[in-house]
Amino acid sequence: MSVRLIVRTFSELCITVGTLIVLFVVYVLFWTGIKAGSATDGQIDKLQEEWSQGPVAAPAPEPTATPPAPDPAPEAYRDGKPFAVMYIPRFGGRWDWPVLEGTKVRTLQKGLGHYSSTAALGGGGNFSVAGHRRTYGDPFKDFPKLRPGDAVVLTDGTTWFTYRIDKKPYRTVPGDVGVIDPVPRKSGFDGPGRYLTLTTCDPEWGSSHRLIAWAHLDATQPVTDGKPEALRS
Template identity: 40%
Template sequence: MRRAVSVLGELLVTAGVLTLLFVVWQLYWTDLTSGRAQASTVSSLEQQWAAQAPTPTPTAPTATATAPTVDVDETPPTGDAFAIVYVPRWGSDYAVPVVEGTGTEELKEGIGHYADTAMPGEVGNFAIAGHRVTYGKPFNRVEELQDGDAVVVATATQWFTYRVRSHEIVSPRQVSVIAPVPDQPGATPTQAWLTMTACHPKHSARQRFVVHAELESVQDRSAGAPASLAAVGGN
């Protein structure tokens, strides 16, 4: 009996150590490795876009109630990075790639784009998802976004500035939040929206924290970075 109790105790201690190591790996190591990989992807995209940029012809930002012609007119292959998201409220150094797809593997690579939703700047709903913890946690501070905050999306030739209009907390089954007109399934879109989704609360997948933003303006990359990229909130 004593030997059995001793063996059981050793097994429980071993299990506890393994569980602790798993938590450390899940919460910290994946952040480190995915964060580095995502930063590398951002750098690669910026270099690629700079290399293929046309001769600069500066133009002013264009305010738009409906979306203009956009440069990402075809859905990229699943897993491919095609855009970069900047959120000034989260700091001037915040820049995370957007990859096609929202599966487990895609969300390790950055922010995921929901299949069959609009592309950046298009009329409809450019819907994206990101982790709040683990794998670089790109949407860790999603609750801090305030009405009027800028969410800037860069593609190979354009900058798209969206402004936060609302947020909500919903069930994971409420997929209407990523409908072409958010929360109005079946409605015909006339504006360009961006919807950000993340698990809520942190460390749980029980609900989703959702932020809706409306396209405010579009600017060619040849005109330089938009003024909306200026950091806010003391970051």
Template identity: 40%
Template sequence: MRVRGTVRRRVPPGARSTRPALRLRLLRPTLRFRQSRLLRQFHPTRRPRLLRQSRPARPPRQTRLLRQPRPARPPRRSRPPLPRGGAARLLARGLWGAAELVVTLGLVLLLLVAHQLWWTNREARAEAGRTVQSLQREWDEAPAAEDTAPDGSPRPSGTGRAPAPSPAAIAPPDPATGPPPARAAPRWDQAYAVLRIPRIGLTAPVAEGVSKGGVLDRGYVGHYTRTAQAGRAGNFALAGHRNTHGEPFRRIDRLRRGDRITVETRDAVYTYTVGKSLARTEPSDSGVIAPVPRSNVTPSVGYSAPGYYLTLTTCTPEFSSRFRLVVWAELTAMRPR
């Protein structure tokens, strides 16, 4: 479209026109002149301020935050310089090998403790229980001493066992005469009797001898070979472990005066009653198992007259064999099986 001889171009919507900016640039000197003229006219003493070209606002600068100072670290300990190369490898291997050795030794020690405190008790108690059952079956099946003739053959009468004993037979035998003759002495390491102590709940087989491998370590109670047999005049002396390998005598320190102890053999059952005890004595004190037991270390403890005695000996204190604990009992009753 033409207006007064000029040509105007249509500006598409959304497009910016450069004409206002161009006009502002052209008129800027004129505006500055008029502004200064007006200021001189109305304010002759005031210095005119010229219009300044507006600048686009700058984006705010990103200020860096000041970090808080860290606390001072303590000085590190000076370490000796490590050797270089092959020496360092050898040192590292040596330390690693030493650590493995220490761990291995610790595990082995732990296994040994478990074996001594748990496994040996388990195995010894199981074997002792089987031995007691075997003795009971053997005694029940074998003929009694009263049912056999002097030559060893069964008696012709079919009455079986002897009649029940009279009250006089239950009393302890006279030390002067003694009970009837006993059977032949048992073989070494042979179990031939059963010891029962109701006070501590003990039932254990009694074997001939006090060897560790053949008797004590199997959970048995060992009989001192040079002492009397059960029910005989003198001292029937026994020994047993207090810890490990079945530990049959672990709680004999709880026995009190008047407690009963029974010893059962093929022919009879002997009942002993606890009378005295010795809390600690030396292992070399042989007087405690003498025919008339009396301590050589503490002479005031023991007996002075002959009789039918039972002696129990074991180690003390627990887990140590430094001293010996002794319990004495006297025969108070006996009866045939």
């Protein structure tokens, strides 16, 4: 085999590998985002259609001075199905994502995922939600920007739930499952309450660690009263 043939073959191989790399980057950066945009819009449309046909659940009780006992997720939460929409004003006025039951790969490709072992939305215990930092629409791309006092607002079609972030995001390892305990003590909470935990990957394009944000339920109101104050500013 001549040197010229070897060089030409090697060059063609490099071009092929380079093309595959470019296509993969395009897929990761753009195509997953396009797929996620279509999927999340579809999930929100599905929820709004269901909600327009009548109430999906009774409004959650207002927070009281007596901490509630942890509640299991209600039967209405069906695996892989949407049941709420989340808004985080810190991430922009157009940031809204559906929350689906479960954290399977295919579920997180459609929106945010509720850890099925944790509390129900607005219920006693720790309502915990996971989301991609990058790819599939980058829902939690700006996660490190969260600050104490930031609002995390959710609705299930009958009630608005406004949670407030308590601390800047906390970095830990994937095996630190205590962050979604009914009372996540690493957050500084020391007793039963109505909590929210958000989790995502860290670093931005990796998954060696996790970023965690904890919040407490600050207020609830019926959707018939209009949007909560946190979404009006």
